[in-house]
Amino acid sequence: MADSFELVGQYPTLVIAELVKTTLAAAGIPAFFENAEVVQQDWMLGNAVGQVKVLVPTPFYEQAMQVLDECRLNREERLREKDEDPGA
Numbered sequence: 001m002a003d004s005f006e007l008v009g010q011y012p013t014l015v016i017a018e019l020v021k022t023t024l025a026a027a028g029i030p031a032f033f034e035n036a037e038v039v040q041q042d043w044m045l046g047n048a049v050g051q052v053k054v055l056v057p058t059p060f061y062e063q064a065m066q067v068l069d070e071c072r073l074n075r076e077e078r079l080r081e082k083d084e085d086p087g088a
Contacts, residue, residue: 003057004057004058005032005055005056005057005058006055006056006057006058006061006064007053007054007055008020008024008031008054008055008056008061008064008065008068009053009054009068010050010051010052010053010054011051011052011054012039012043012046012051012052013039013043013046013052014033014036014039014040014052016052017033017036017052017053017054020054020068021033021054023067023068023071024054024056024064024067024068027063027064027067029056029060029063029064029067030056030057030060031054031055031056031064032054032055032056033052033053033054033055034052034053034055035049035050035051035052035053036052039051039052
């Protein structure tokens with residue numbers, strides 16, 4: 001049976017996609033890119049090919065989404081705290 005993968009996100013640059021992949025790897029989740037070479041060579045083609053896609057094996061999809069959601073919530077919390085305390 002062929003391996004199946006699920007899309008966890010699309011990103012405009014390889015740098016951002018690498019951050020996502022590294023975050024997932026730290027949680028023990030394998031991740032792969034699609035279209036990375038095309039976007040790296042000519043970023044204007046990103047919209048044509050759907051940007052850099054980060055894919056995970058189907059069995060890891062739910063865990064990957066939880067990890068990424070937690071990262072988003074942590075980031076939003078830090079931004080709120082910064083807005084509440086402008087001197088920080």
